[in-house]
Amino acid sequence: MGLVGYGLGGSVxxxxxxxxxxRLDLAFVVTANPERERQALARYPxxxxxxxxxxxxxxxxxxxxxxxxxxxxxxxxxxxxxxxHSRPVLVDKPVAPSAEEVAxxxxxxxxxxxxxxxxxxxxxxxxxxxxxxxxGAGELGTLHAFESRFERWQPQVSTDPDRAWKRDSSPSAxxxxxxxLGTHLxxxxxxxxxxxxxxxxEVASRRPGAEVNDDAFIALRYxxxxxxxxxxxxxxxxxxxxxxLLGSAGAYTKSGMDVQEAALIAQGLPTDPGWGxxxxxxWGRVSTGPESRALPTYAGDYGLFYAGIAxxxxxxxxxxVDIADALLTAEIIDAALRSAHTGAVIAFG
Numbered sequence: 001m002g003l004v005g006y007g008l009g010g011s012v013x014x015x016x017x018x019x020x021x022x023r024l025d026l027a028f029v030v031t032a033n034p035e036r037e038r039q040a041l042a043r044y045p046x047x048x049x050x051x052x053x054x055x056x057x058x059x060x061x062x063x064x065x066x067x068x069x070x071x072x073x074x075x076x077x078x079x080x081x082x083x084x085h086s087r088p089v090l091v092d093k094p095v096a097p098s099a100e101e102v103a104x105x106x107x108x109x110x111x112x113x114x115x116x117x118x119x120x121x122x123x124x125x126x127x128x129x130x131x132x133x134x135x136g137a138g139e140l141g142t143l144h145a146f147e148s149r150f151e152r153w154q155p156q157v158s159t160d161p162d163r164a165w166k167r168d169s170s171p172s173a174x175x176x177x178x179x180x181l182g183t184h185l186x187x188x189x190x191x192x193x194x195x196x197x198x199x200x201x202e203v204a205s206r207r208p209g210a211e212v213n214d215d216a217f218i219a220l221r222y223x224x225x226x227x228x229x230x231x232x233x234x235x236x237x238x239x240x241x242x243x244x245l246l247g248s249a250g251a252y253t254k255s256g257m258d259v260q261e262a263a264l265i266a267q268g269l270p271t272d273p274g275w276g277x278x279x280x281x282x283w284g285r286v287s288t289g290p291e292s293r294a295l296p297t298y299a300g301d302y303g304l305f306y307a308g309i310a311x312x313x314x315x316x317x318x319x320x321v322d323i324a325d326a327l328l329t330a331e332i333i334d335a336a337l338r339s340a341h342t343g344a345v346i347a348f349g
Contacts, residue, residue: 003015067119201217259277
């Protein structure tokens with residue numbers, strides 16, 4: 001495995017899980033930052049650190065897959081370069097700034113008889129795994145409302161020079177909360193409900209000096225399904241429930257975020273005992289009128305994504321996330337941004 005980028009994405013969400021998967025080998029890390037090089041070598045002393053993506057391409061014959069975890073504007077060009085060498089590529093979200101570019105990567109992968117795999121790791125959040133199980137069991141009856149939120153309180157725009165790309169307002173940068181947290185929200189809705197019939201969105205830049213969107217509401221309409229309402233915000237001083245599901249036989253409400261990200265930032269490892277497990281006081285609740293009970297949250301496990309990568313490479317299994325899902329997610333986000341710009345509901349056939 002070759003990992004391009006060793007910022008938050010590469011060091012926190014990719015490298016620990018590659019290293020923890022016994023059938024994968026983290027062979028190369030690409031970073032031009034001396035401090036990140038030091039950090040990578042301190043944690044993975046056997047890895048070879050390269051200063052540029054071009055150097056990694058020089059080692060492409062020794063690689064089975066390349067992971068792209070770089071600023072969003074580089075995702076497409078880096079993925080295209082890997083695919084031209086007929087190698088699989090795993091691309092952090094969003095795969096591309098637009099659905100058109102996602103489709104182009106998918107076509108290039110098919111022509112090269114290989115795959116491009118979207119890193120939609122939030123499918124393995126513990127709370128989302130719990131929602132999937134709960135809906136599968138039918139305990140809530142007919143679902144008529146689905147609410148999902150990724151809300152944070154970050155009232156000031158970051159001035160960190162290493163994160164300047166997140167403040168880039170050019171369309172090719174795919175910055176802003178809609179492409180960031182919104183990709184996860186939409187992908188999870190796609191997993192549960194598929195292709196919507198219509199999309200409506202309200203998107204804003206609320207913080208002083210903000211050049212990209214930082215507050216968004218997206219509604220997905222399903223003719224034969226629930227109302228799906230999604231919120232992503234950096235300006236929520238009081239966060240709403242992470243999930244709120246209302247059905248004909250009951251409701252499920254869950255607050256707080258999956259515990260893996262905080263554990264990873266604190267230098268935790270996926271091999272730690274109790275990885276991804278949530279304390280009882282954070283469990284969601286199932287309510288049926290006056291009665292309510294706590295529902296244990298599944299353990300979150302992003303390692304299952306990388307187990308799927310190992311199965312893809314070594315066993316010929318399908319990828320853990322299909323590029324068709326990333327294409328549909330990108331189409332929905334494109335429609336949401338059009339809706340926010342025009343104020344119209346976008347039909348989605």
